[in-house]
């Protein structure tokens with residue numbers, strides 16, 4: 179009972195926060211303008227290139243910036259998003275493309291339509307990796323690992339600002355290796371953006 183209340187509260191606070199962020203206007207993360215974000219999205223697409231995917235899943239699609247790219251590599255994309263404000267923009271951005279959306283918390287989603295040939299987790303795991311809901315984070319990791327088809331791929335991309343944060347991103351990849359995934363490639367996307375040079379660890383894994 180307490181666990182369910184904690185999860186409901188966490189879901190509500192994240193959704194409210196994200197609706198506020200996206201409610202201020204489109205592209206709040208400057209995916210279309212930031213040299214760093216453009217480099218990160220490009221690195222993600224590069225990691226997945228060279229293979230055609232039948233079924234793809236993206237968790238935390240936001241306004242559909244990577245979803246659009248994914249739709250060019252896959253026959254069908256399923257995209258999950260918690261914020262209805264972001265989701266409405268994602269739908270508009272990918273109109274006419276083979277993308278299905280669900281407004282949902284990934285922790286409550288049942289993996290329908292899976293398993294998937296590729297699952298994309300870009301800048302999303304740290305929304306779930308919180309002490310208050312750590313048990314649900316662990317459950318979600320196991321669930322997401324199970325949504326990847328045998329021989330299928332898992333793409334992780336999470337930004338970091340320093341060595342400690344980079345180690346936490348490496349740890350995400352190691353968690354999936356713990357589920358039997360094999361690391362195919364790993365790179366760091368980085369670009370100067372104003373007076374900062376943010377970086378993102380981009381890891382491509384494969385399920386045996």
Ligand SMILES: C[S@@+](CC[C@H](N)C(=O)[O-])C[C@H]1O[C@@H](n2cnc3c(N)ncnc32)[C@H](O)[C@@H]1O
Pocket residue numbers: 192196207237238239240241243244258259260261264282283284285299300301302305306335
């Ligand atoms: C920073 S954006 C990342 C967008 C895109 N995946 C990328 O790589 O750029 C993270 C998105 O995840 C969504 N999100 C956060 N927690 C979620 C959850 N539990 N279930 C589904 N989506 C969630 C947020 O609303 C937000 O739109």
